Amino acid sequence: MNRQRIWAVAYKEWREIVRDRLFFTLAFVVPALLMLLFGYGLSLDVEDIPLAIVDYDHSVESRDYAYRFIDSRYFAFQGYVNNEQALGAMLASSHIRAAIIIPPQFGQRLQAGQASTVQTLVDGTFPFRAMTAKGYVTALNAAANQDTLARLLAQAKGVSLTQARQMIQPVKLEVRYLYNQSVKSIWSLAPKLLMVILMISPPFLTALGVVREKESGSIFNIYSATVSRGEFLAGKLAPYVVISSLNILILWLLAVGLFDAPFKGSWLFFMLASLIYVICTTGIGLLVSVAVRTQVAAMIVTAIVTVIPAVLYSGVLIPIPSLGPTAQLIAHLLPAMYYTNIVVGCFLKGVGFSALWPDMLVLAGYATTLFSIGYLMFHKRPNT
Known part of the structure; x- marks a missing residue:
């Protein structure tokens, strides 16, 4: 392969990218813009759930119970409501997402050591948020039960409240969250957004760049030139790999600097693995460009083969082990x-080559396979 001819093709492609404002925007602005839009718009944290309370008892015990929810950071208290009919209207209009109904004689029954039932209404239109809200309510109610039992036991046994708590809870559970101690969803999402954007952007640029040659007819210059198909592909794709490599750095800076995602691993290993991944996704764009003849078709096909895998079969939103057997097989392919x-x-985990070399090896295999297939499918002769 002649380096001078590769450089000539790469320089020509770079000039085309810089001259076309729309293409330049797609190459340099859109990836960072997608990072900002997804980073600020996508959150799995469930906090500040709008909550209203109906208190039919108006006792000290009912107020103490209600304030467990009012003072919680997981709920945004919207006020007391007089009856359940008003709650129905507020839930239907989405003014609130959850409600607590405290029955009459709540405090009297607790003072007598009797059980009392508290009703909880949760908006189930968002199942994930509804189940999380139910978990918050269950946890706060369990804490209230423990305090009530401890108080009754302390009175009955004549021991201190601390001793009573130890008696009703002989095994104390302590949970420690590894790798993401604050359990912030953005810390997990920001790194994964790099994967999503780098899965979408390089194939789009590559597919459009090659297909544009077909639509404009300039591809015939390549057909008649002395440049080989390997030199043409290397020169044609090199600018997109370089642009995507620059986008890796920009996206990394946004994830770490803007969204405060911790980076604990080897930066050199991360950049090397990301470069291999970019070469791999660029190869996807190459295959699309060989298979279609128009830029519209290239955009549609690229969107199908990149967006769906990046969102559904990558572990961004749903862990791979939680997928069905068929979906897990697709994800591994x-x-x-x-x-x-x-x-x-x-x-998040601070691991490097020793732990992640199998994944890196698979990506390298993908990149080699995709470029080999693209090379074999591309011919310096127009299809008739």
Whole structure:
């Protein structure tokens, strides 16, 4: 392969990118913009759930119970409501997402050591948030039960409240969250967004760049030139790999600097793995460009083969073990899952080559296979 001819093709492609404002925007602005939009718009944290309370008892005990929810950071208290009919209207209009109904004689029954039932209404239109809200309510109610039992036991046994708490809870559970101690969803999402954006952007640029040659007819200059198909592909794709490599750095800075995602691993290993992943996704764009003839078709096909795997079969929103057997098989056949393991390992777990080399090896295999297939499918002769 002649380096001078490769450089000439690469320089020509770079000039085309810089001259076309729309293409320049797609190359340099859109990836960072997607990072900002997804980073600020996508959150799995469930906090400040709008809550209203109906207190039919108006006792000291009912107020203490209600304030457990009012003072919690997981609920945003919207006020007391007089009856359940008003709650129905507030839930239907989405003014609130949860409600607590405290029955009459709540405090009297607790003072007598009797059980009392508290009703909870949760908006189930968002199942994930509804189940999380139910978990918050259950946890706060369990804490209230423990305090009530401890108080009654202390009175009956004549012991201190601290001793009573120890008696009703002989085994104390302590939970420690590893790798993401604050359990912030953005710390997990920001690294995975790198995978999503780098799965979408390089194939789009590559597919459009090659297909544009077909639509404009300039591809015939390549057909008649002395440049070989390997030199043409290397020169044609090199600018997109360089642009995507620059986008890796920009996205990394946004994840760490803007969204405060911790980066605990080796930066050199991360960049090397990301470069291999970019070469892999660029190869996807190459295959699309060989298969279609128009830029519209290239955009549609690229969107199908990149967006769906990046979102559904990569572990961004749903862990791979939680998928069905068929979905897990699809995930293992696509490169997105392997790069997700790498970014999560580098950002949150602080692991490097010793733990992630199998994923890196798979990505390298994908890149080699995709470019080999693209090379074999591309011919310096127009299809008739």
